[in-house]
Amino acid sequence: MRDPLKLRVAEALAKDVGRGYARLDPADIGRLGLELGEVVCIKGSASSVAKVMPAYPDMRGQHLIQLDGITRKNAGVAMDEQALVEAVPWQAARRVVLIPTTVTPGKRDLDYIGSLLDGLPVVKGDLVRASLFGSRSADFSVADCDPRGAVVINPTTSLVIGKRSEDAATPTTTLTYEDVGGLRNQVHRIREMIELPLRHPQIFERLGIDAPKGVLLHGPPGCGKTLIARIIAQESDANFFSVSGPEVVHKFYGESEAHLRKIFEEAARKGPSIIFMDEIDAIAPRRDKVVGDVEKRIVAQLLALMDGLTRRQNLIVIAATNLPNAIDPALRRPGRFDRELGIPIPDRDGRLEILEIHSRGMPLDDDVALPQLAEITHGFVGADLEALCREAAMSTLRRVLPDIGLSLDEMPIDRLAGATVGMDDFITALREVEPSAIRELFVEVPDVGWKDVGGLDAIRQRLVEAVQWPLSYPALFEQAGVRPPKGLLLAGPPGVGKTMIAKAIANESGVNVIAVKGPELMSRFVGESEAGVRELFQKARQAAPCIIFLDEVDAVVPARGAGATDSHVAERVLSQFLAELDGLEELKGVFVLGATNRADLIDAAMLRPGRFDEVVEIPLPNEADRRAILDVHLRDKPGSELVNIDQLAAGTAGASGADLAALCNRAALRAIRRAVAEDSGDPGAVTDVRLETDDIECATAEVLGDLAHRPRQLC
Numbered sequence: 001m002r003d004p005l006k007l008r009v010a011e012a013l014a015k016d017v018g019r020g021y022a023r024l025d026p027a028d029i030g031r032l033g034l035e036l037g038e039v040v041c042i043k044g045s046a047s048s049v050a051k052v053m054p055a056y057p058d059m060r061g062q063h064l065i066q067l068d069g070i071t072r073k074n075a076g077v078a079m080d081e082q083a084l085v086e087a088v089p090w091q092a093a094r095r096v097v098l099i100p101t102t103v104t105p106g107k108r109d110l111d112y113i114g115s116l117l118d119g120l121p122v123v124k125g126d127l128v129r130a131s132l133f134g135s136r137s138a139d140f141s142v143a144d145c146d147p148r149g150a151v152v153i154n155p156t157t158s159l160v161i162g163k164r165s166e167d168a169a170t171p172t173t174t175l176t177y178e179d180v181g182g183l184r185n186q187v188h189r190i191r192e193m194i195e196l197p198l199r200h201p202q203i204f205e206r207l208g209i210d211a212p213k214g215v216l217l218h219g220p221p222g223c224g225k226t227l228i229a230r231i232i233a234q235e236s237d238a239n240f241f242s243v244s245g246p247e248v249v250h251k252f253y254g255e256s257e258a259h260l261r262k263i264f265e266e267a268a269r270k271g272p273s274i275i276f277m278d279e280i281d282a283i284a285p286r287r288d289k290v291v292g293d294v295e296k297r298i299v300a301q302l303l304a305l306m307d308g309l310t311r312r313q314n315l316i317v318i319a320a321t322n323l324p325n326a327i328d329p330a331l332r333r334p335g336r337f338d339r340e341l342g343i344p345i346p347d348r349d350g351r352l353e354i355l356e357i358h359s360r361g362m363p364l365d366d367d368v369a370l371p372q373l374a375e376i377t378h379g380f381v382g383a384d385l386e387a388l389c390r391e392a393a394m395s396t397l398r399r400v401l402p403d404i405g406l407s408l409d410e411m412p413i414d415r416l417a418g419a420t421v422g423m424d425d426f427i428t429a430l431r432e433v434e435p436s437a438i439r440e441l442f443v444e445v446p447d448v449g450w451k452d453v454g455g456l457d458a459i460r461q462r463l464v465e466a467v468q469w470p471l472s473y474p475a476l477f478e479q480a481g482v483r484p485p486k487g488l489l490l491a492g493p494p495g496v497g498k499t500m501i502a503k504a505i506a507n508e509s510g511v512n513v514i515a516v517k518g519p520e521l522m523s524r525f526v527g528e529s530e531a532g533v534r535e536l537f538q539k540a541r542q543a544a545p546c547i548i549f550l551d552e553v554d555a556v557v558p559a560r561g562a563g564a565t566d567s568h569v570a571e572r573v574l575s576q577f578l579a580e581l582d583g584l585e586e587l588k589g590v591f592v593l594g595a596t597n598r599a600d601l602i603d604a605a606m607l608r609p610g611r612f613d614e615v616v617e618i619p620l621p622n623e624a625d626r627r628a629i630l631d632v633h634l635r636d637k638p639g640s641e642l643v644n645i646d647q648l649a650a651g652t653a654g655a656s657g658a659d660l661a662a663l664c665n666r667a668a669l670r671a672i673r674r675a676v677a678e679d680s681g682d683p684g685a686v687t688d689v690r691l692e693t694d695d696i697e698c699a700t701a702e703v704l705g706d707l708a709h710r711p712r713q714l715c
Contacts (some may be wrong), residue, residue, distance in 0.1 A: 002033040004086030009077050010059065012068035016357045017178045018129035018137065022048045022085070023066035029581070032087050039121045039150055041088035042067065042555030045076030047151045049088060049121045069176020070107070074095070074126045078190065078199065078235065079177065090121060093151035095158045096129070098140035105194055113138065114159050130362030166708040175231045181357045181382065182350020186343055190215065190228060193339050194316050195236045198272040203316065212338040213319040214306060216280075216331075218324040219343030220542050222383030222436050225320035228343070229276045232318070239273040248283055249294060256294060257301040263307045265316070271314030278320040281326040290327075290629055299328050306336040331429045340412060345542050348374050354382050358389040365422040373426055379435035379512045379543030391429035396421045435512060435543055448503040452507060453655065454632040455625025456497060459616055463488070463505045466614070467591055471509060471545055483611035486581060487592035489553065491599040492618030498595040499616075502549050505593070512546040514539070521556065529569055533576040537590065544589025553594035554601040574603055581611040620656055623649050629657050652700065658701050666699035695698035 005028060012023065022040055029052055034040065039049050050071050060068060060685035065085055067075070077083045093404075094354060100648040114129040126142045143162050145151045148239070151647040153159075162187040180187055197204060204211040217225040233240035241263055250256045267273035306317060319337065322329060331337055346354060352374035359370065377385065401420040450460060467495045470477055470484035475483055490498040514536065521532045551555055557574045581587060594612060596602065606612055621629060634643060652660065 001451055002031065002087065005031060005063075006082050007063050007085050008067040009072060009079055009083050010064040010066045010078060011082055011177050012066045012071075013056075014178050014353055015360070016053075016066070016102060016180060017176070017360065018070060018131055019068075019069045019205040020050050020071065020122075020128075021053045021066075021068070022071070023053050023055040023059070024085075025060045025062070026054050028063065028065075028085075029059075032085065034087055039083050039088055039152065041150065042071065042075040042077070043084040043086075044072075045080065046074065046125075047076075047123070048074035048126055048350060049090070049123050050122050051152075068178050070127055070129055072176070075559060076193075079190065088150050089148040090152055092146050092147060093122070093147075093153050093157040095144075095146040096122065096142060096151070096153060097144040097158065097160045097162050097661075099143045099162045099164055100138065101164070102129070102137070102139045108159065110159050114153070114155070114157065114163075117153045117159075118151065118155060121150060124148075125152050126497055132450060136175060137361060175227070175234050176377065177231060177235060179357060180224060180228060180231060181353030181355075182346035183228070183343065186341055187228060189339075189341060190217075190232060192276070194232050194318070196236050198236045198274075198314065198316065210318065213335065214319065214337040214339075215467070216327075216337040216340045217318065217320045219322060219346060220342065220381060221322050222381040223343045224382045225343055225346060226276070226278055227382070229274070229318045229320065230690050233274045234588055236272070236274075238294070239267065239270045239271060241275045243275060243277045243283070244279070246282075248298065255434075256298050260298065260301050260305060268315050275317045277316065277319040277322050279321060280331075281321045281323045282330050284331055284712065285326055286328050296569070297412050299330070303330055303336065306331070322351070327548065335436055345379060351380060351385060354385045354697075355389070358386045359421075362389065362393065363420045367422045367423045368421065368426065369423065374531045376430075377435075378545055381436060384433055384436050388426065388429050388433045391432050392421050392425040395425040395428045399425075425647075448500060448507055450508060452501055452503050452632060453497060454505050454629030455621050456501065456618065456684055459490075459501065459618060460504075462614070462616060463501065464508075467505050467511075467547065467593075468509045471511065485591070486587055486610065487594065487612040489594045489596065489602075489612040489615045490606070491596055493620060494597050495656030496618045496620060497657045498597075498618060499551060500657075502551075502593050502595060506549065509545075509547070512543045514546060515549045515551070516556065521573060529573050530576040533573060533580060537580040537587070540590045543587070544592050548590060548592045550592065550594040554598045555604075557603055557606050559603045574606070576649055578605055578611065581606075620654065621660075625655070626652055626655065629660045630664065633661050637664065637668055648696065648700065662697045663696075663703045666702060667696050 007024070007028065012021070018021070021081070022042065029036070032040065032052075034052050036054060038052050040048060040052055042048055048071055050067065055064065055066060065083060067077070067083075067208065072078065075083060113130050120128060120140050122128060122145065124142055124145050128140050128142060130138045130140070140161075177187060193212045193215050201211060217228065219225060230240065232238075243260075243263060248259055250690055263275065267275050284302050285295055288297050288300055290296065318336075319327075324332075324340070352371055355370045355373055357659060358496065359368075373388075381390070396419050453460065466485045467490050490501060492498055493692055516536065521529050521536075523529045523532065536548065540548055558570050559575050560571050562572065579590065592612070598613065599607075607615060627645055630645050630649055634645070652663070655663070
């Protein structure tokens with residue numbers, strides 16, 4: 001047998017959780033004299049076993065062993081620690097006794113759980129996990145194995161479910177770093193700030209520096225702040241104390257401060273400890289903004305506890321909030337919260353990791369393309385993606401429950417696992433789940449595509465280059481040194497299709513859309529309108545890539561001095577728009593699309609490059625465009641094959657796209673009138689409606705007559 005190796009422990013892949021894999025560099029596998037699929041013993045403060053698998057190329061050559069959180073716990077090693085790895089003889093398991101720690105399965109579920117544990121190497125005392133339907137899992141501890149030593153569970157193994165002792169701890173699910181997706185850099189920085197001082201305080205003493213005392217996590221709701229805090233506590237084997245605002249505040253004078261002191265004293269006595277304060281903006285708001293004395297006293301007590309005369313040892317405070325500016329500034333200095341870490345909305349790769357985590361135990365159909373789902377879920381945080389997977393599973397349940405004909409209490413797990421979740425279930429779930437970052441501003445974009453837009457080919461191409469290309473080809477833009485445009489203004493007379501083009505580009509690009517209506521931003525209170533603009537752009541940044549659509553933009557940002565009132569609200573809103581579009585804070589991933597038929601009324605500062613980079617004039621359609629528009633609107637009308645579209649396009653000079661749509665609708669309405677007049681008095685007997693030449697001619701005369709009396713529109 002070859003000599004054992006000392007390897008540094010690294011995080012496992014999300015898909016390997018619970019499978020008992022140890023991924024090694026093929027060169028290290030050769031040094032151990034092993035083949036793929038054989039079993040190794042991993043020794044830390046304890047020992048466990050795992051199955052040898054090759055590491056991916058990006059993890060090779062670094063003397064690493066990738067273990068999931070369950071195996072790390074079994075072996076008594078932590079991330080970045082050294083583990084002793086050696087080959088170990090193993091046998092097929094004849095009998096394994098499992099003690100449930102989370103979910104107690106029934107006898108009829110053993111075959112299904114056995115199929116999930118098939119091929120898993122275990123030793124007595126190990127913790128094992130079976131991923132059930134959805135993102136749920138069942139954890140067991142191995143109470144006994146026959147034969148002794150390292151064994152591998154196989155289809156012939158007899159599984160026995162033992163009883164948990166009455167004095168056993170309350171069942172809890174083991175959380176590991178592999179349960180966090182899309183936040184690899186943030187988790188690494190948090191581990192440096194929290195796990196290192198708790199596990200190795202002597203390092204800081206040797207260097208003569210103080211360890212970090214507090215970390216403030218801020219980010220939108222649902223991005224994983226609380227999850228990270230709980231995982232850090234479990235991985236570092238620290239005691240975890242959670243503090244929420246309502247339980248701290250008491251009605252009697254001094255009790256609130258006494259409660260905080262009690263929590264800190266208990267945490268210090270049981271150190272190493274982590275105190276987690278969720279929604280700290282409710283516990284420690286800005287003292288210059290609150291009226292009550294209770295909040296001010298709580299903030300003062302918290303300041304004293306975090307940086308008072310008494311030095312804290314083996315105690316770190318983690319706070320989380322989605323409103324960092326609402327916290328008292330005295331807390332946000334070194335010595336209290338030493339680091340502030342922003343948890344962002346995940347990008348495409350992060351969303352893919354999160355989807356893989358939450359669909360880990362799902363029986364997915366072959367047609368499910370998680371990369372495609374990650375591509376179209378812009379602005380979704382981790383909680384949204386978890387809800388998406390849950391809704392997809394619920395869609396599957398609704399489909400299969402009538403066929404199974406059993407109640408959920410009587411249903412075996414294996415019968416439920418026979419159902420599979422398909423791509424259609426995820427698409428159905430997408431209609432139910434909206435990105436939480438812009439939920440109150442979310443716009444359901446109508447199903448309008450380029451096929452519904454007649455003509456305007458050149459303008460369509462310019463919009464595709466401005467909106468879709470920066471999303472599809474970011475590397476090309478970076479290589480060419482080209483900054484994607486921030487905004488584009490569609491200008492033209494009424495009815496030429498400005499709003500329809502905006503709908504089409506929003507729908508085709510697949511990004512989030514926020515539609516802004518001018519009156520919604522205006523408020524009678526001073527400063528509220530500008531705050532609305534700031535909040536609008538803040539949410540757009542969080543949900544990037546995002547399109548802000550300003551219809552009738554001349555009413556939102558009119559020229560300064562043009563009919564201004566004493567309140568100057570419009571001018572202040574305009575100034576805020578200018579600052580957001582091209583101020584000191586860079587605007588990334590947000591595209592502003594405006595539409596107007598009075599570009600002359602818009603302030604000149606909005607029309608320069610860097611704000612509206614391009615003003616696209618949409619003229620009245622020419623004969624070829626009118627032919628394309630008529631083709632779109634007559635496409636689904638019965639009898640349209642008899643209409644001479646070329647002649648009709650030639651005879652409607654000066655008509656806009658809206659006029660041509662009205663022409664087709666009026667002709668169809670005349671056909672309906674004729675069909676109703678010819679029926680026998682029974683509405684159910686009217687079945688045949690067809691356009692005739694007279695319908696088109698009369699509708700054309702009406703529309704052209706309206707055009708003759710319509711005042712000319714300035715553009």
